[in-house]
Amino acid sequence: DAGVTQSPTHLIKTRGQQVTLRCSPKSGHDTVSWYQQALGQGPQFIFQYYEEEERQRGNFPDRFSGHQFPNYSSELNVNALLLGDSALYLCASSPGSGANVLTFGAGSRLTVL
Amino acid sequence: TQLLEQSPQFLSIQEGENLTVYCNSSSVFSSLQWYRQEPGEGPVLLVTVVTGGEVKKLKRLTFQFGDARKDSSLHITAAQPGDTGLYLCAGKLASYGKLTFGQGTILTVHP
Numbered sequence: 001d002a003g004v005t006q007s008p009t010h011l012i013k014t015r016g017q018q019v020t021l022r023c024s025p026k027s028g029h030d031t032v033s034w035y036q037q038a039l040g041q042g043p044q045f046i047f048q049y050y051e052e053e054e055r056q057r058g059n060f061p062d063r064f065s066g067h068q069f070p071n072y073s074s075e076l077n078v079n080a081l082l083l084g085d086s087a088l089y090l091c092a093s094s095p096g097s098g099a100n101v102l103t104f105g106a107g108s109r110l111t112v113l
Numbered sequence: 114t115q116l117l118e119q120s121p122q123f124l125s126i127q128e129g130e131n132l133t134v135y136c137n138s139s140s141v142f143s144s145l146q147w148y149r150q151e152p153g154e155g156p157v158l159l160v161t162v163v164t165g166g167e168v169k170k171l172k173r174l175t176f177q178f179g180d181a182r183k184d185s186s187l188h189i190t191a192a193q194p195g196d197t198g199l200y201l202c203a204g205k206l207a208s209y210g211k212l213t214f215g216q217g218t219i220l221t222v223h224p
Contacts, residue, residue: 004155033212042119042201042214043156056211090155098209100144100163104155 002027004105006091012111013081021076021108025093029103032074034066035090037107043090049074050096078110086112116140117202117215125221126192134187134218136202145185145204146212147176156201159187192222 005024013019025032031050035043045058049068068074072093078085088109092102118137126132136145144163148156160169162178162185169176173196175188185202203214 035214040199040217040219042117042203042217045211045213048211058211092155100146100161100205102158102212104157106153106155 004091004093004103006089006105006108008108009106010109010111012113014113015081015083017081017112018077018079019081019110021078021089021091021110023074023076023091023093023105025072025074025091026103029093029095030072031094031096031099032068032072033092033094033102034074034076035092036060037088037090039088046076081112083112086110115216116213117204119200119202119215119218121218122216123219123221125223128193128222128224129191130222132189132192132220134200134202134220135184136186136204136215137184138204139183140206141182142204142206143182143208143210145178145182145202147185147187148201148203148214150199150201150217151197156199189220192220194222194224196220197222 007022033048034046037043047057048055052068063079065077088107090107091105120135146161147159150156160176165180165182167178173190177186200218
Protein backbone atom coordinates (compact mmCIF):
# COMPACT_ATOMS: atom_id res chain seq x y z
CA ASP A 1 0.00 0.00 0.00
CA ALA A 2 1.62 3.24 -1.19
CA GLY A 3 -0.23 5.44 1.30
CA VAL A 4 -0.86 9.04 0.28
CA THR A 5 1.22 10.20 -2.67
CA GLN A 6 1.85 13.87 -3.44
CA SER A 7 3.55 15.54 -6.38
CA PRO A 8 5.70 17.41 -6.97
CA THR A 9 7.80 17.14 -3.81
CA HIS A 10 9.46 20.51 -4.32
CA LEU A 11 8.82 23.42 -6.64
CA ILE A 12 9.82 27.04 -7.05
CA LYS A 13 7.56 29.70 -8.52
CA THR A 14 7.63 33.47 -8.81
CA ARG A 15 5.07 35.95 -7.55
CA GLY A 16 1.93 36.13 -9.68
CA GLN A 17 2.31 32.66 -11.12
CA GLN A 18 -0.11 29.78 -10.67
CA VAL A 19 0.61 26.34 -9.23
CA THR A 20 -1.14 22.96 -9.23
CA LEU A 21 -0.36 20.32 -6.62
CA ARG A 22 -1.57 16.74 -6.87
CA CYS A 23 -2.58 14.08 -4.38
CA SER A 24 -3.45 10.40 -4.65
CA PRO A 25 -5.20 9.12 -1.53
CA LYS A 26 -4.51 5.92 0.33
CA SER A 27 -6.27 2.88 -1.13
CA GLY A 28 -9.78 2.63 0.28
CA HIS A 29 -9.98 6.31 1.23
CA ASP A 30 -12.51 8.57 -0.51
CA THR A 31 -12.01 11.91 1.26
CA VAL A 32 -9.11 14.31 0.74
CA SER A 33 -8.18 17.30 2.89
CA TRP A 34 -5.53 19.90 2.12
CA TYR A 35 -3.43 21.74 4.68
CA GLN A 36 -0.84 24.53 4.52
CA GLN A 37 2.06 24.30 6.96
CA ALA A 38 4.53 27.12 7.54
CA LEU A 39 7.99 26.14 8.79
CA GLY A 40 7.87 25.00 12.43
CA GLN A 41 4.12 25.61 12.70
CA GLY A 42 1.03 23.43 12.78
CA PRO A 43 -0.90 22.69 9.58
CA GLN A 44 -3.75 25.08 8.68
CA PHE A 45 -6.88 23.56 7.10
CA ILE A 46 -7.53 24.75 3.54
CA PHE A 47 -10.47 22.58 2.41
CA GLN A 48 -11.86 19.07 2.22
CA TYR A 49 -13.23 17.18 -0.79
CA TYR A 50 -15.69 14.32 -0.67
CA GLU A 51 -17.74 12.90 -3.55
CA GLU A 52 -16.03 15.38 -5.89
CA GLU A 53 -17.35 18.39 -3.98
CA GLU A 54 -15.78 20.87 -1.59
CA ARG A 55 -17.42 20.03 1.75
CA GLN A 56 -15.61 22.29 4.20
CA ARG A 57 -13.31 25.27 3.81
CA GLY A 58 -10.88 27.02 6.10
CA ASN A 59 -10.00 30.71 6.18
CA PHE A 60 -8.21 30.89 2.82
CA PRO A 61 -8.91 33.30 -0.07
CA ASP A 62 -10.52 32.30 -3.33
CA ARG A 63 -7.06 32.13 -4.92
CA PHE A 64 -6.98 28.67 -3.38
CA SER A 65 -9.18 26.21 -5.25
CA GLY A 66 -9.35 22.49 -5.66
CA HIS A 67 -10.83 19.57 -7.43
CA GLN A 68 -11.50 15.91 -6.73
CA PHE A 69 -11.67 13.36 -9.52
CA PRO A 70 -13.85 10.22 -9.76
CA ASN A 71 -10.86 8.07 -8.68
CA TYR A 72 -10.71 10.19 -5.45
CA SER A 73 -7.43 11.87 -6.37
CA SER A 74 -7.31 15.61 -5.87
CA GLU A 75 -5.62 18.80 -7.01
CA LEU A 76 -4.92 22.03 -5.17
CA ASN A 77 -4.59 25.15 -7.32
CA VAL A 78 -3.22 28.46 -6.13
CA ASN A 79 -3.47 31.52 -8.39
CA ALA A 80 -1.63 34.85 -8.23
CA LEU A 81 1.05 33.48 -5.91
CA LEU A 82 2.30 35.66 -3.07
CA LEU A 83 5.55 35.36 -1.14
CA GLY A 84 3.46 34.33 1.88
CA ASP A 85 2.18 31.27 0.03
CA SER A 86 5.59 29.66 0.51
CA ALA A 87 4.91 26.61 2.69
CA LEU A 88 4.60 22.85 2.85
CA TYR A 89 1.27 21.77 1.39
CA LEU A 90 -0.02 18.57 2.93
CA CYS A 91 -2.68 16.27 1.60
CA ALA A 92 -4.48 13.93 3.98
CA SER A 93 -6.94 11.19 3.07
CA SER A 94 -9.55 9.43 5.17
CA PRO A 95 -12.27 6.78 4.77
CA GLY A 96 -15.22 9.17 4.83
CA SER A 97 -15.64 12.87 5.60
CA GLY A 98 -16.28 12.28 9.29
CA ALA A 99 -13.51 9.80 9.89
CA ASN A 100 -11.01 10.49 12.65
CA VAL A 101 -8.22 8.60 10.95
CA LEU A 102 -6.22 10.88 8.65
CA THR A 103 -3.27 9.62 6.67
CA PHE A 104 -0.92 12.36 5.52
CA GLY A 105 1.36 12.50 2.54
CA ALA A 106 4.91 13.83 2.78
CA GLY A 107 3.82 17.14 1.28
CA SER A 108 4.78 19.47 -1.56
CA ARG A 109 7.27 22.17 -0.59
CA LEU A 110 6.40 25.39 -2.47
CA THR A 111 8.80 28.30 -2.56
CA VAL A 112 7.60 31.60 -4.04
CA LEU A 113 10.32 34.07 -5.04
CA THR B 114 -6.08 33.53 18.08
CA GLN B 115 -5.30 29.82 17.99
CA LEU B 116 -8.18 27.46 18.77
CA LEU B 117 -5.64 25.07 20.28
CA GLU B 118 -2.70 26.49 22.24
CA GLN B 119 0.30 24.22 22.69
CA SER B 120 3.03 24.73 25.24
CA PRO B 121 5.90 24.85 25.34
CA GLN B 122 6.66 25.83 21.75
CA PHE B 123 10.24 24.53 22.04
CA LEU B 124 11.68 21.87 24.33
CA SER B 125 15.35 20.83 24.44
CA ILE B 126 16.23 18.08 26.90
CA GLN B 127 18.80 15.39 27.61
CA GLU B 128 18.24 11.70 26.96
CA GLY B 129 16.54 10.03 29.90
CA GLU B 130 14.58 13.07 31.09
CA ASN B 131 10.81 13.20 31.33
CA LEU B 132 8.67 15.86 29.65
CA THR B 133 5.08 16.99 29.28
CA VAL B 134 3.49 18.89 26.40
CA TYR B 135 0.19 20.66 26.91
CA CYS B 136 -2.66 21.42 24.53
CA ASN B 137 -5.32 23.85 25.78
CA SER B 138 -8.49 25.42 24.47
CA SER B 139 -11.57 27.26 25.67
CA SER B 140 -13.67 25.08 23.35
CA VAL B 141 -15.02 21.58 23.90
CA PHE B 142 -13.80 18.97 21.44
CA SER B 143 -15.57 15.81 20.30
CA SER B 144 -12.17 14.19 19.84
CA LEU B 145 -8.53 15.13 20.11
CA GLN B 146 -5.48 13.63 18.47
CA TRP B 147 -1.72 13.79 18.84
CA TYR B 148 0.62 13.57 15.85
CA ARG B 149 4.40 13.43 15.46
CA GLN B 150 6.09 14.89 12.42
CA GLU B 151 9.68 14.49 11.32
CA PRO B 152 11.46 16.78 8.84
CA GLY B 153 10.45 16.06 5.25
CA GLU B 154 7.50 13.93 6.30
CA GLY B 155 3.82 14.41 6.96
CA PRO B 156 2.34 14.13 10.46
CA VAL B 157 1.82 10.58 11.74
CA LEU B 158 -1.07 9.84 14.08
CA LEU B 159 -0.03 8.70 17.57
CA VAL B 160 -3.36 8.51 19.39
CA THR B 161 -7.01 9.59 19.35
CA VAL B 162 -8.90 10.34 22.58
CA VAL B 163 -12.66 10.85 22.65
CA THR B 164 -13.83 10.50 26.26
CA GLY B 165 -13.28 13.13 28.96
CA GLY B 166 -10.69 11.92 31.46
CA GLU B 167 -9.43 9.24 29.08
CA VAL B 168 -5.81 8.12 29.47
CA LYS B 169 -4.00 6.16 26.78
CA LYS B 170 -0.48 4.77 26.85
CA LEU B 171 1.79 4.02 23.92
CA LYS B 172 5.04 2.55 25.25
CA ARG B 173 6.78 5.52 26.98
CA LEU B 174 4.11 8.01 25.87
CA THR B 175 1.04 8.78 28.02
CA PHE B 176 -1.83 10.82 26.63
CA GLN B 177 -4.61 12.34 28.71
CA PHE B 178 -7.84 14.06 27.65
CA GLY B 179 -9.18 16.59 30.15
CA ASP B 180 -12.42 15.86 32.00
CA ALA B 181 -14.14 18.74 30.24
CA ARG B 182 -12.67 17.75 26.83
CA LYS B 183 -11.03 21.18 26.47
CA ASP B 184 -7.41 20.18 27.02
CA SER B 185 -4.95 17.35 26.66
CA SER B 186 -1.42 16.45 27.64
CA LEU B 187 1.34 14.25 26.28
CA HIS B 188 3.89 12.90 28.75
CA ILE B 189 7.07 11.16 27.60
CA THR B 190 9.05 9.10 30.09
CA ALA B 191 12.81 8.63 29.69
CA ALA B 192 13.03 10.51 26.41
CA GLN B 193 15.30 9.15 23.69
CA PRO B 194 16.94 10.91 20.70
CA GLY B 195 14.50 9.06 18.45
CA ASP B 196 11.65 11.02 20.10
CA THR B 197 12.95 14.22 18.47
CA GLY B 198 10.35 15.84 16.23
CA LEU B 199 7.40 18.20 15.99
CA TYR B 200 4.49 17.13 18.21
CA LEU B 201 1.07 18.37 17.18
CA CYS B 202 -2.27 18.22 18.90
CA ALA B 203 -5.38 18.42 16.73
CA GLY B 204 -9.05 18.42 17.54
CA LYS B 205 -12.52 18.30 16.06
CA LEU B 206 -15.28 20.49 17.49
CA ALA B 207 -17.88 18.20 15.92
CA SER B 208 -17.73 14.64 14.62
CA TYR B 209 -17.95 15.80 11.00
CA GLY B 210 -15.98 18.98 11.54
CA LYS B 211 -12.58 19.89 10.23
CA LEU B 212 -9.47 18.83 12.10
CA THR B 213 -7.80 21.91 13.64
CA PHE B 214 -4.14 21.78 14.68
CA GLY B 215 -2.22 23.52 17.40
CA GLN B 216 0.98 25.35 16.51
CA GLY B 217 3.13 22.44 17.59
CA THR B 218 5.95 21.70 20.03
CA ILE B 219 9.44 21.17 18.64
CA LEU B 220 11.16 18.57 20.82
CA THR B 221 14.90 17.96 20.68
CA VAL B 222 16.38 15.14 22.75
CA HIS B 223 20.17 15.27 23.03
CA PRO B 224 22.19 12.05 23.51
